[in-house]
Amino acid sequence: AQSVSQHNHHVILSEAASLELGCNYSYGGTVNLFWYVQYPGQHLQLLLKYFSGDPLVKGIKGFEAEFIKSKFSFNLRKPSVQWSDTAEYFCAVNQAGTALIFGKGTTLSVSS
Amino acid sequence: KAGVTQTPRYLIKTRGQQVTLSCSPISGHRSVSWYQQTPGQGLQFLFEYFSETQRNKGNFPGRFSGRQFSNSRSEMNVSTLELGDSALYLCASSPGLAGSHLYEQYFGPGTRLTVT
Numbered sequence: 045a046q047s048v049s050q051h052n053h054h055v056i057l058s059e060a061a062s063l064e065l066g067c068n069y070s071y072g073g074t075v076n077l078f079w080y081v082q083y084p085g086q087h088l089q090l091l092l093k094y095f096s097g098d099p100l101v102k103g104i105k106g107f108e109a110e111f112i113k114s115k116f117s118f119n120l121r122k123p124s125v126q127w128s129d130t131a132e133y134f135c136a137v138n139q140a141g142t143a144l145i146f147g148k149g150t151t152l153s154v155s156s
Numbered sequence: 157k158a159g160v161t162q163t164p165r166y167l168i169k170t171r172g173q174q175v176t177l178s179c180s181p182i183s184g185h186r187s188v189s190w191y192q193q194t195p196g197q198g199l200q201f202l203f204e205y206f207s208e209t210q211r212n213k214g215n216f217p218g219r220f221s222g223r224q225f226s227n228s229r230s231e232m233n234v235s236t237l238e239l240g241d242s243a244l245y246l247c248a249s250s251p252g253l254a255g256s257h258l259y260e261q262y263f264g265p266g267t268r269l270t271v272t
Contacts, residue, residue, distance in 0.1 A: 078260065080263075087159070087160075087263045087264065087265055087266075088246065088248075088263040090260040090261075136199075143189065143201045143214065144189070144261060145201060146191070146198055146199040146200075146201075147198060148196075148197065149199070
């Protein structure tokens with residue numbers, strides 16, 4: 045079955061530290077990849093998405109992600125996190141005609 | 157544009173009862189998807205409706221059902237509630253057009269269902 049794995053369940057960082065959250069998927073063929081974020085008390089919102097082209101995609105608030113097809117990965121990165129980045133982050137994958145499937149999420153806690 | 161709205165926001169039900177949740181998508185969006193969010197399982201896809209037809213379905217028992225109306229508003233129903241159905245139920249809308257998998261989904265605030 046198609047699945048999405050997020051390796052880190054809970055990540056704790058200090059402000060200004062660099063962030064990398066892992067995401068792997070088990071789909072074959074062409075995939076579309078997304079990272080969503082859920083800030084405390086807020087709706088899920090899109091951080092960035094990849095459909096094709098440059099495998100390094102930039103999103104909002106300084107986030108970026110790199111699609112590595114050979115590794116079936118789409119890791120999220122940010123060079124320097126802020127306290128306001130404290131949130132839950134979800135990786136999601138779909139293909140044409142299929143539903144969007146989410147990983148179980150990674151909780152990021154940033155201390156000031 | 158108004159965002160995705162869900163009603164009610166909070167609900168407490170007793171085991172064995174049934175419940176109906178409502179979702180109004182963003183104006184012009186024709187696809188509505190439903191997800192169950194729990195701390196242990198994250199977001200699990202329930203089903204997607206497009207133009208009043210179920211287009212995709214997740215791996216949930218038949219107690220979970222949904223429908224979509226001609227104005228794209230959607231409802232989901234859970235019959236014979238179990239304690240494990242306690243969760244945040246999220247609705248998301250997207251344009252739903254050809255190539256719709258390329259569009260982001262816009263999420264509502266969710267309905268928090270507690271089953272006692």
